Amino acid sequence: xxxxxxxxxxxxxxxxxxxxxxxxxxxxxxxxxxxxxxxxxxxxxxxxxxxxxxxxxxxxxxxxxxxxxxxxxxxxxxxxxxxxxxxxxxxxxxxxxxxxxxxxxxxxxxxxxxxxxxxxxxxxxxxxxxxxxxxxxxxxxxxxxxxxxxxxxxxxxxxxxxxxxxxxxxxxxxxxxxxxxxxxxxxxxxxxxxxxxxxxxxxxxxxxxxxxxxxxxxxxxxxxxxxxxxxxxxxxxxxxxxxxxxxxxxxxxxxxxxxxxxxxxxxxxxxxxxxxxxxxxxxxxxxxxxxxxxxxxxxxxxxxxxxxxxxxxxxxxxxxxxxxxxxxxxxxxxxxxxxxxxxxxxxxxxxxxxxxxxxxxxxxxxxxxxxxxxxxxxx
Amino acid sequence: xxxxxxxxxxxxxxxxxxxxxxxxxxxxxxxxxxxxxxxxxxxxxxxxxxxxxxxxxxxxxxxxxxxxxxxxxxxxxxxxxxxxxxxxxxxxxxxxxxxxxxxxxxxxxxxxxxxxxxxx
Numbered sequence: 001x002x003x004x005x006x007x008x009x010x011x012x013x014x015x016x017x018x019x020x021x022x023x024x025x026x027x028x029x030x031x032x033x034x035x036x037x038x039x040x041x042x043x044x045x046x047x048x049x050x051x052x053x054x055x056x057x058x059x060x061x062x063x064x065x066x067x068x069x070x071x072x073x074x075x076x077x078x079x080x081x082x083x084x085x086x087x088x089x090x091x092x093x094x095x096x097x098x099x100x101x102x103x104x105x106x107x108x109x110x111x112x113x114x115x116x117x118x119x120x121x122x123x124x125x126x127x128x129x130x131x132x133x134x135x136x137x138x139x140x141x142x143x144x145x146x147x148x149x150x151x152x153x154x155x156x157x158x159x160x161x162x163x164x165x166x167x168x169x170x171x172x173x174x175x176x177x178x179x180x181x182x183x184x185x186x187x188x189x190x191x192x193x194x195x196x197x198x199x200x201x202x203x204x205x206x207x208x209x210x211x212x213x214x215x216x217x218x219x220x221x222x223x224x225x226x227x228x229x230x231x232x233x234x235x236x237x238x239x240x241x242x243x244x245x246x247x248x249x250x251x252x253x254x255x256x257x258x259x260x261x262x263x264x265x266x267x268x269x270x271x272x273x274x275x276x277x278x279x280x281x282x283x284x285x286x287x288x289x290x291x292x293x294x295x296x297x298x299x300x301x302x303x304x305x306x307x308x309x310x311x312x313x314x315x316x317x318x319x320x321x322x323x324x325x326x327x328x329x330x331x332x333x334x335x336x337x338x339x340x341x342x343x344x345x346x347x348x349x350x351x352x353x354x355x356x357x358x359x360x361x362x363x364x365x366x367x368x369x370x371x372x373x374x375x376x377x378x379x
Numbered sequence: 380x381x382x383x384x385x386x387x388x389x390x391x392x393x394x395x396x397x398x399x400x401x402x403x404x405x406x407x408x409x410x411x412x413x414x415x416x417x418x419x420x421x422x423x424x425x426x427x428x429x430x431x432x433x434x435x436x437x438x439x440x441x442x443x444x445x446x447x448x449x450x451x452x453x454x455x456x457x458x459x460x461x462x463x464x465x466x467x468x469x470x471x472x473x474x475x476x477x478x479x480x481x482x483x484x485x486x487x488x489x490x491x492x493x494x495x496x497x498x499x
Binding site for chain 2: 026094138
């Protein structure tokens, strides 16, 4: 597995806990790399022919594919194992986190104190902020307690668990600091707008600030702000950024309505966040992006492609049905450009782009030959 | 032997949100969950054994035959019993998850408390 940088806010796994995490990676590599392609094969060789024999036609959409595929014994078994691998993934990280939580909380407090004294990054929490339903109704990605549950005072557990969890989820392909998503969007900006030098950057739904840190490193003269609705991931984000020596300003806010001034930013971003929101929140978030952007400022949202053929669309929606990504399946039918226009952007300034970045990091196979979806707009 | 101290804060082990049923018989779902956990734990055990045997060999502490004839002390036996209890707990997580789901407040199934349901 590619290297994952050590910093002060990580729990140290025991020998057996490490072996569990390693096993989860091996299991998932097999399930995703070796067995998942089999699902396409059984569709082609078994499910589609059988559907045709019964109905006298091919399945018309990904919902019909879903009804047929979920009855297929290979798909059932693969899917059930993929689901269990996600549960095992979280369990393998929760055990060492729980054991070392008191120390991790102390470390986070001490990092926050020194940030406070040296005037570097900041953290502002708002305990009165209501959690949106799309965030709290189910635990996104099956992380027990989600991003938001506080198990104790000054809790950072959700952030600790999420950081190592997404590292394992991608078998290390997210990079040594889970930096891949930030790197992709940064590569896009440099490719399409090479002369753009942002001064004030807002990262929406920043969670543990892994992408916020990428932007703060790339533009050291810019002020970087990260917002999220969940307190424990923000506490962790602040401590982690300070442990890495990167100043970021984190605050607990809902991207649908922030307290930033109109035109406060010249670059507003999100990294695979929009598909975790909702039909009604999406245009409100894009409207808020429009409001906080100054004239000429840029909005960039990185999104996951939803597939082209109906079997691809069905398979891309696996996470929606099996990994608590409730809204993500609706993204298949959503016109992101139309949503941006609802938010106040003008037609000629909005682009829904595809991007296959050429990044320097060799292990980032996931980013190569994979077309990311990017919603780009100029205010 | 002192009992291992429980961590101050217990984190959740089960995600909120209905778990899909993959097979026509829900028992199959549980069996598969358990099988994968078992697969994981066997991998963990093999690695630990491998670490140990490599260490012992490199330090020239132990010949293979000694390992075969070894028996635990009373204290070691207690520690191993506690470890087995924790192991079984992990293996049975699919069952606990179902219990947690039906007893959690705010879900329709939580109206029935399984303890009250059987009467006193």
